[in-house]
Structure formats: structure tokens, C-alpha cells
Amino acid sequence: MNRARGESRAVGATVAELLASADLPPREAQILFSRAAGLSRIELITRDQTVPAEPVIAAFRELAARRRSGEPIAYLVGYREFYGHRFGVSPAVLIPRPETEHLVEEALKVLAPLVTPSVLDLGTGSGAIALALALARPDARVTAAERSTAALAVARANGVTLKGSVRWVESDWYEALSGARYDLIVSNPPYVALDDRHLQEGDLRFEPREALTDGSDGHGALGRIIRGAPAHLEPGGWLLLEHGFDQARAVRQALDEAGFDGVTTWKDLAGLDRVSGGFCGPCPGGL
Ligand SMILES: C[S@@+](CC[C@H](N)C(=O)[O-])C[C@H]1O[C@@H](n2cnc3c(N)ncnc32)[C@H](O)[C@@H]1O
Numbered sequence: 014m015n016r017a018r019g020e021s022r023a024v025g026a027t028v029a030e031l032l033a034s035a036d037l038p039p040r041e042a043q044i045l046f047s048r049a050a051g052l053s054r055i056e057l058i059t060r061d062q063t064v065p066a067e068p069v070i071a072a073f074r075e076l077a078a079r080r081r082s083g084e085p086i087a088y089l090v091g092y093r094e095f096y097g098h099r100f101g102v103s104p105a106v107l108i109p110r111p112e113t114e115h116l117v118e119e120a121l122k123v124l125a126p127l128v129t130p131s132v133l134d135l136g137t138g139s140g141a142i143a144l145a146l147a148l149a150r151p152d153a154r155v156t157a158a159e160r161s162t163a164a165l166a167v168a169r170a171n172g173v174t175l176k177g178s179v180r181w182v183e184s185d186w187y188e189a190l191s192g193a194r195y196d197l198i199v200s201n202p203p204y205v206a207l208d209d210r211h212l213q214e215g216d217l218r219f220e221p222r223e224a225l226t227d228g229s230d231g232h233g234a235l236g237r238i239i240r241g242a243p244a245h246l247e248p249g250g251w252l253l254l255e256h257g258f259d260q261a262r263a264v265r266q267a268l269d270e271a272g273f274d275g276v277t278t279w280k281d282l283a284g285l286d287r288v289s290g291g292f293c294g295p296c297p298g299g300l
């Protein structure tokens with residue numbers, strides 16, 4: 014009898030045999046089996062010669078099939094680690110990226126000399142940036158804005174689980190925040206161009222389109238956030254933005270045009286230009 018890929022003999026098979034037959038990288042098979050069986054990865058390793066129960070085999074096979082068809086591991090297991098914390102994720106939110114930890118680090122440097130600083134995270138998604146900052150700086154007053162109701166529900170749930178103090182606001186960028194000013198605004202906005210072929214590849218195929226692209230050339234959301242920032246920054250307040258590795262020059266130009274001082278781009282560990290920012294000291298339209 015022909016068997017589907019990854020569907021080899023399972024009755025009586027040990028965990029190790031089942032994992033080996035999944036047609037997945039070993040680490041992925043382990044993560045998915047741990048999820049299906051409700052075991053930690055250490056428990057799994059110590060039990061890999063045992064024979065799993067039929068419902069566990071069925072659950073693992075379903076997860077493995079979904080993974081083989083490309084679904085991101087983070088959505089299949091329901092979480093992703095970011096800045097040392099476990100964030101719940103669903104297909105309503107972007108899966109937090111390691112690159113974005115760089116933005117958190119630069120933000121924490123800006124906050125270092127400030128006492129009880131006010132912070133705004135625009136487009137919070139899972140709440141990754143807002144909560145990483147709130148947990149690292151419990152004295153900070155952090156607000157997180159997001160347009161997607163479904164994403165905001167994921168962020169709120171992460172706030173409860175991680176016990177981070179964040180004010181969650183449903184808002185189209187600054188729309189629901191009129192009159193409010195902050196010492197720091199951070200954002201990892203949708204900056205991929207609509208025609209970028211990467212949207213058709215890997216995990217990006219499964220992530221919310223509005224979290225990835227502005228629907229045009231990738232500079233629309235960045236521009237709106239930059240132009241709106243002076244009216245929402247305290248004197249001397251900073252704006253820090255994540256962007257594509259090839260967008261730094263355009264982002265710096267937009268920051269200059271909006272009147273920002275100290276306009277800088279920081280390279281990530283791979284040497285790529287991924288974070289730019291500046292401060293309003295003051296900007297036109299600012300205080
Ligand atoms: C690249 S994701 C970043 C998510 C999260 N901050 C992170 O770094 O993992 C961009 C987020 O911006 C949100 N977004 C897109 N357009 C928006 C708008 N007009 N106003 C507010 N949020 C928006 C998306 O829903 C998405 O959650």
C-alpha cells in the first residue's frame with residue numbers, strides 16, 4: 014500500500030520512530046510532538062523509546078501535516094519567545110522576530126536616564142515590544158496602539174499572562190491618541206512593499222497581510238508614523254522605528270523633513286540597517 018509522505022507505520026512505533034517518519038527537521042518534529050503529547054522537550058527526550066497513545070499519534074500527525082504544508086511552527090504550538098518571554102500568538106498577529114529585539118534594546122537605552130517615562134508602541138500586534146519594555150522598565154507608563162481588534166485581544170491576553178502593565182488602545186496609528194504625548198514612540202510597522210516576492214514565501218504567507226505590508230511601496234506606514242510623531246512627543250522625546258534593511262536612507266530623510274534631531278540608523282548583529290530614529294528638540298508641530 015502507498016502511504017502519504019510522513020505517514021509511515023505508527024501502530025507500536027516508538028516516539029523516536031514516529032519522529033523520524035515525520036519528514037520534518039528533527040527539532041521541528043520534537044517541538045510538534047511535545048505539543049501533541051503535552052510534554053516538555055526534556056520529557057520527550059527521556060521517553061523517546063516509549064510507545065505513544067493513539068490520540069497523541071493522531072494529534073502529532075495532524076500538526077506534522079500542517080507543518081509540511083508550510084504553517085509556521087509558532088502558530089501550530091501557539092507561542093513564540095521574544096526578549097526572554099513567551100508570547101501567545103495566533104494567525105491574527107505577526108510572529109515576533111528576533112530582529113525586533115534590537116529595537117527593544119535601543120528603546121531601553123533611550124529610557125535608561127528617564128524616571129517613569131511614557132512610552133507608546135504603535136502597531137503592537139502580539140504586544141511583544143510594549144510588554145518587553147514594560148517588563149524591563151516596570152516604572153514606565155506604556156501605551157500600545159493597534160488597529161486590528163483580533164490582534165489587540167492577543168496582546169491583552171499576553172499582558173495578563175506576563176503580568177505586564179500596558180494600556181491597550183484600539184487605534185488607527187495616532188487617531189485615538191489625540192492630545193497624548195510620550196517620551197518615546199516605538200514602532201515596527203508594516204514596511205514590506207506589496208509586490209515584494211517574500212510575501213509569497215515561508216511564514217509570511219500565513220501572517221496577517223496588514224501586519225506585513227502597507228499595501229503600496231512599504232514606506233506608507235513609516236511616513237504616517239514619522240509625520241504624526243512631533244504632535245505626540247514631549248520636548249526631547251524620541252521616535253525609534255524598525256524598517257527594511259534597504260529603507261534606512263528614506264526613513265532618515267523623512268525624519269529630517271519632519272524636523273527630528275540626532276537622526277541615526279543602528280545596524281543589527283548581521284550588520285544590516287534595521288532601526289532608525291531621532292528626537293524632537295523641538296520639531297515643528299511639536300511642543
Ligand atoms: C510588523 S507588525 C508588528 C507587530 C509587533 N509590534 C511586533 O513587532 O511583533 C505591524 C502591526 O501594525 C498593525 N497595524 C497596521 N496598520 C495599522 C494602523 N493603521 N494602525 C495601527 N496599527 C496598524 C498591524 O495590525 C500589526 O499588528
